[in-house]
Amino acid sequence: MPESPTAPLTVLCIPGPWLSRSELVEKIVRGASGYLFVGQVLMHMQTRQTCALEFHAADPRMGAAFRAAGPHWADTADMQRIDSHAAVVYLVADGGTAIQAEALMQAAAALLDAGGLGVKVESSGVAHAPDAWRELCSDLHLFSAHRAYVLYITGPQVHSCGMHNLGLRDAIVENNGDTAGAVELLRVFTRYLFTESPTIRAGQTFSAAQDEPAYRLLDDAGPAYDADSLFANPFGFWRLVPA
Incomplete structure (x- = not known):
């Protein structure tokens, strides 16, 4: 794994009612967002x-x-309003x-105040309604950026997606039939990475709670995304294996 991975791009998508770029500029200038x-x-x-x-012009695929x-x-x-963007x-x-x-979250909130209809994190694949995004921005002191950017992909393996937007590794675990439990395990683990900034080395163990099973942490490459995918995490993954 490279010692200094290339900084990933974070991309946020905001559809809106603006008929032209100049109309958007005018709304931003007249707003009180400070942008x-x-x-x-x-x-x-x-x-x-x-x-x-x-x-960009309206995209007929945006609603879907x-x-x-x-x-x-x-x-x-x-959601229905997005169909008429x-x-x-x-x-x-x-x-x-x-x-x-967090700075990009605030910028997206300014566009919502200018008439934006929602926010989709292109670099993880999760979308938020306007009021939900504003609430996330008001709760940044509670580490709400984790909820804004990170989601969990389920299947034979369960893995997080979006931690690279925060400069951290994602995590992956085998799905042994308890999908909800695997998602909660990764949610607790990735939030721990974000809120506590721990120094972790391969071979250490993690438990979601004192009475929960322990997992050994191993280096992992994670899912095989295309090289230019916005979902790819250059920082790598932690694989959680039952200890």
Whole structure:
């Protein structure tokens, strides 16, 4: 595993009602979010945090993509509004640290305030309704970026996806029939990685609670994503094996 992996790209998708790029710029300028849009760059004037902003025409696949990534709110009025979007904005920035990930969350919230209809994390595959995203942004002190960026893929193996946006390894475990238990194990483990920043070495053990089974941590390459996939984690994976 490389000692200094290339910083991954974090990409957020925000569909909206804007009929033109200039209309979006006007709404950002008139808003009270503290952002300035110059050229292709969105910048927070106080913190000087920046990201690229790409403006695109409406995408007929957008509604289906959001429903697949946000099944928990697929039947809501918020999701129905995405079907009538007029444009799509992508926010793009180098990921790999919590500070950068949280700054991009705030930038996406500014676009919601300018009329955005939802946020889809292209670099993990999870979508959030507008109010849910605003709540995540207000709870950053509670490590809510973990919930914003990370989801869990189930199958013969269960693995997390999205930890690279926070600069951390993802995790993987065999599915021995208790899918919900495997997901909860990885949720607790990956949140521990994010909130505690522990120093972990292969061979150490982890338990979700004092009375829960212990797992040995092994280096793992994780799922075989394409080299240019936004889901790929250059930091690698931890495989949890029953101790």
